[in-house]
Amino acid sequence: MRPRHIPSILQFTKLIWQQVAASWNDTETAAVAVDGTVGNGHDTLFLAELVGEKGHVYGFDVQASGLANAQERLESASMAERVTLFHDGHEKVAERLPEETVVAGAMYNLGYLPGSDHAVITRAHTTIASLQALxxxxxxxxxxxxxxxxxxxxGSAEGDEIQAWAATLSWKDFRVGRYDFPNKELNKEHLLVIEKL
Known part of the structure; x- marks a missing residue:
């Protein structure tokens, strides 16, 4: 199979994050990242690697089984000390993070936890509340x-609401980009990238 030149959404997300993390090297401040949807911990581990030894990741999930899997994944990679996991909804981000925390970046991977109850899904109102707090x-x-x-x-209703909310963010304060494949017929995905100016 020939290599594809257009990256998948997952590949594009990682490219964005590697670029963001490269900018952290220009500062002496330890980077703090948030994983708003820990799931089984794949993104949490990715962020823990990016923040480095001085940085820290705060992760949120409502499902204990996912958090247990994430903890095991982090311990296996010797990254557990860089991460604090909360068994709580991501809308509690402002309450749970230490006062005056400055967040370098945050990642949300919406939907349901693979291998678990598909009825437990992220919801637009809590995701938007989390983003507004963050x-x-x-x-x-x-x-x-x-x-x-x-x-x-x-999923479609959630996506529509979040994209409509993101479109209201002030151009003076934020840039909002979107990456997707308009000709993908099934299981459409969108990546929103929000940068604070």
Missing amino acids: LPMLAANGVVTVHIYTGHEG
Whole structure:
């Protein structure tokens, strides 16, 4: 099979994050990242690697089974000390993070936890509440990525609401980009990238 030149959404997300993390090297401040949807911990581990030894990741999930899998994954990679996991909804981000925390970046991977109850899904109202709480904590040039899935019940409505909300963000304060494949017929996905100016 010939290599594809257009990256998948997952590949594009990682490219964005590697670029963001490269900018952290220009500062002496330890980077703080948020994983708004820990799931089984794949993104959490990715962020823990990016923040480095001085940085820290705060992760949120409502499902204990996912958090247990994430903890095991982090321990296996010797990254557990860089991460604090909360068994809580991501809308509690402002309450749970230490006061005056400045967030370098945040990642949200919406939908359901693979291998678990597909009825437990992220919801637009809690995701938007989380983003609204997080954006004031975001550093200048801080980035938030939101991977939206529509292949499950409620996914399209959630995606539409979040994209409509993101479109209302002030151009003076934020840039919002979107990456997707308009000719993908099934299980459409969208990646929102929000950068604070």
